[in-house]
Amino acid sequence: MKRYERFADEISELIRSGVLAPGERVPSVRQASRHYGISPSTVFQAYYLLENQGLIVARPRSGYFVREQAQRLLNEPEMNPCVQETADIAVSELVFSVLGSLQDSDTVPFGSAFPGPELFPLPRLARSMTKGLRALPADAIIADMTAGDPDLRRQIALRYRLTGVHLTPQELVITNGAMEALNLGFQCVTSPGDLVAIESPAFYASLQVLERLKLRAVEIPVHPREGIDLEALAESLARHPIKACWFMSHLQNPLGASLSDAKKQALYALLKQHQVPLIEDDVYAELYFGTTPPTPVKHYDDEGLVIHCGSFSKCLAPGYRVGWVAGGRYAESISRLKLMTTISPSVPAQVAIADYLQHGGYDRHLRRLRYALETQQGHMLDAAARYFPAGTRATRPSGGYFLWFEFPRQVDSLRLFHMAREQGISIAPGPIFSATQGYRHCARLSYGHPWTPRSEEAMALLGRLLASF
Amino acid sequence: MKRYERFADEISELIRSGVLAPGERVPSVRQASRHYGISPSTVFQAYYLLENQGLIVARPRSGYFVREQAQRLLNEPEMNPCVQETADIAVSELVFSVLGSLQDSDTVPFGSAFPGPELFPLPRLARSMTKGLRALPADAIIADMTAGDPDLRRQIALRYRLTGVHLTPQELVITNGAMEALNLGFQCVTSPGDLVAIESPAFYASLQVLERLKLRAVEIPVHPREGIDLEALAESLARHPIKACWFMSHLQNPLGASLSDAKKQALYALLKQHQVPLIEDDVYAELYFGTTPPTPVKHYDDEGLVIHCGSFSKCLAPGYRVGWVAGGRYAESISRLKLMTTISPSVPAQVAIADYLQHGGYDRHLRRLRYALETQQGHMLDAAARYFPAGTRATRPSGGYFLWFEFPRQVDSLRLFHMAREQGISIAPGPIFSATQGYRHCARLSYGHPWTPRSEEAMALLGRLLASF
Known part of the structure; x- marks a missing residue:
């Protein structure tokens, strides 16, 4: 890991753990350089990365601040409190229809189970x-x-x-x-x-x-x-x-x-x-x-x-x-x-x-992969906060490449899945994640593929579909 | 396939199908050369191959003859006439102990399920x-x-x-x-x-x-x-x-x-x-x-x-x-x-x-592989006829790399398996091929590995072990 990446990691930990609160100023370039014994350009590189990850924002002539929604751009979903027992599980039909939607390589693969192939050596x-x-x-x-x-x-x-x-x-x-x-x-x-x-x-x-x-x-x-x-x-x-x-x-x-x-x-x-x-x-x-x-x-x-x-x-x-x-x-x-x-x-x-x-x-590859995923997570959370309707909740996991969205109650994610598919976007609707086919107003979206203008458009389109419910 | 191989194949078919009977003279080199429109040296090459495969023998100054036991060096095993129904199959323990015997690379692999790796491209x-x-x-x-x-x-x-x-x-x-x-x-x-x-x-x-x-x-x-x-x-x-x-x-x-x-x-x-x-x-x-x-x-x-x-x-x-x-x-x-x-x-x-x-x-490789296996089959059948006790029966399949032996009734192939294993030879004993663990006096031997003096010794040793029953 390069020095600026290590430093960005430390700051990111401070933000995630709440030591640096939303809206708070992060150390200035001069302070950080002195305090951590690194060059100002290293600090700049780190802050640039953190900005990309959606964790900090630059305010002209004032420095860098922890983004208001850096810890949680959207609220956290609530835990489903019920323990359920199921005798006959029959989820396969639904799962295969979702997996089938991924076959077309033109699809925006938010429903994919794998990260983008370009991220692998x-x-x-x-x-x-x-x-x-x-x-x-x-x-x-x-x-x-x-x-x-x-x-x-x-x-x-x-x-x-x-x-x-x-x-x-x-x-x-x-x-x-x-x-x-x-x-x-x-x-x-x-x-x-x-x-x-x-x-x-x-x-x-x-x-x-x-x-x-x-x-x-x-x-x-x-x-x-x-x-x-x-x-x-x-x-x-x-x-x-x-x-x-x-x-x-x-x-x-x-x-x-x-x-x-x-x-x-x-x-x-x-x-x-x-x-x-x-x-x-x-x-x-x-x-x-x-x-x-x-x-x-x-x-x-x-x-x-x-x-x-x-x-x-x-x-x-x-x-x-x-x-x-x-x-x-x-x-x-x-x-x-x-x-x-x-x-x-x-x-x-x-x-x-x-x-x-x-x-x-292997470790060098993994560090790169983790950085890519973390940055992509920032992009998707950022887009979700901008495009998805008020009341949408989202996880912000400390790894992997999936976000779980809880939409307003009136959203039917199976219908959303079909509507999105028509528009060339795949998602993984909530009901495939439950033996009782619950989580109808939820969906899993993958940020495992490099973020492109097309991803941004797809998020905006999903936002419009969500608003139609 | 080379011309001599094609010709050898034709003769081999005649022998296997019984058109050329055991003991009968095969066409002389001159006849064959004229009849099939091929050079005498091609005929020689083919006959040399057939000799190696144990199908024909050369008699000095008389020419080539179908080997007495060319069709069946040993008698064919008899068919087990009973239909059997089995409720609880429990053969795995036995199978795993046999497969375990193959792990040692020093073992003569007559029990192996694969041909020798040197036969593959x-x-x-x-x-x-x-x-x-x-x-x-x-x-x-x-x-x-x-x-x-x-x-x-x-x-x-x-x-x-x-x-x-x-x-x-x-x-x-x-x-x-x-x-x-x-x-x-x-x-x-x-x-x-x-x-x-x-x-x-x-x-x-x-x-x-x-x-x-x-x-x-x-x-x-x-x-x-x-x-x-x-x-x-x-x-x-x-x-x-x-x-x-x-x-x-x-x-x-x-x-x-x-x-x-x-x-x-x-x-x-x-x-x-x-x-x-x-x-x-x-x-x-x-x-x-x-x-x-x-x-x-x-x-x-x-x-x-x-x-x-x-x-x-x-x-x-x-x-x-x-x-x-x-x-x-x-x-x-x-x-x-x-x-x-x-x-x-x-x-x-x-x-x-x-x-x-x-x-x-692929087809060139397959022709080579088939020839190697056919030749190795000849060697194993030949050795079995020489070393195994009277009354032993054997198959002579028209392909693959397994022979099935039916030994005299008093032979216990599970004991034979353990005795052979002690001597560094693996075999596949009859009982692993039946849900009722029958075929106690039978065994499957593989000729899938190139034939060497060690294979010959192993057959002789198996013959001595068989005689000890």
């Missing part, structure tokens, strides 16, 4: 592929199928260390993206008809997995910033025979909520008390905007109860389909289940990523 | 990977996930044409190898508790899939050369509510049996009458030893009842994990099920194979 990965395949002994192409590429498993185990998790490469099973990891984890600890706890709103794919495996769901409310409601969970665990939980501890999809360390610890204690395994979906782990990597619930796991699922699909190599699962006490069963379903993910893709992790400059 | 594929990735537009790495690489689907549809099957690329779903294709197909047409028809002996992975999906099996006897017993199948279909069939119409694993065209047609008529879908596992389709590609049952399918599964793992690119399914009327459901479980196979692997199919010389 694809040419560098291709070089790693060439190099990795050249170095691969012929018999490894067959031998590596069972357990996964040994270099890759070592590299992943190393990255876990950075987040405070100590595990051996043997606990890791390489999978076809996190989706397979999550499927295997769930199959391992449940049988058809079982009850499992999920978040509300929940990532739609988790609903599809439940539907496919014929599981019943208890939906636990998620606070838009602080994450899962632990009291509601404790009550549900006491009342129902819950067999497993599927939670995202960081940058929950769609809300972007992250659990504090204390809350993670309390969550683990609760699950341990009930001996209920946690499937921890942590695919956005690398996309935090702060300066320190978050610690997963897995860190507190002293009984092998947490099945931690990760992936390179959202942070490095979409389309390569390489994910993994650290399965705790279930690792062996998961590995066998994988052999019976897909045998192995593609060996060349594993080899390429293993080489890249060693030589490609 | 891995460096050429790596070049196709580099080229393919360079040409791939950035957004394709995300867009291609849903449906699969369009070039690859076109190329696969083209290859179907060669076998008389006309289908559109839209019917094809690219999968993580055939294993995922078979899993998806089965999940699509069955529910837990359903009864399905499989072969006996059956490929162990099909038993694992049934175990995982909690299906019950009717095992239909397979003739070692002519394939599935249609009468037994007809009876079972009339008597039981069978929901689906999983059959291999060519080079059935483990027997190597292939259905004649007439039998395939009759099989399809039977299934159509009962409206029972066929999951046609056709992963060895490209490994036929003759001159014409076999036609799958799918060719006769006028109602979309056949779910045809193929793969590049056994014939081109092991470890790349690229297979496909032509799902007939189930194509759309299969595609959705895939999106819910693994989303997509690795895009780079698809791109590499698509480029290779267009520019890599």
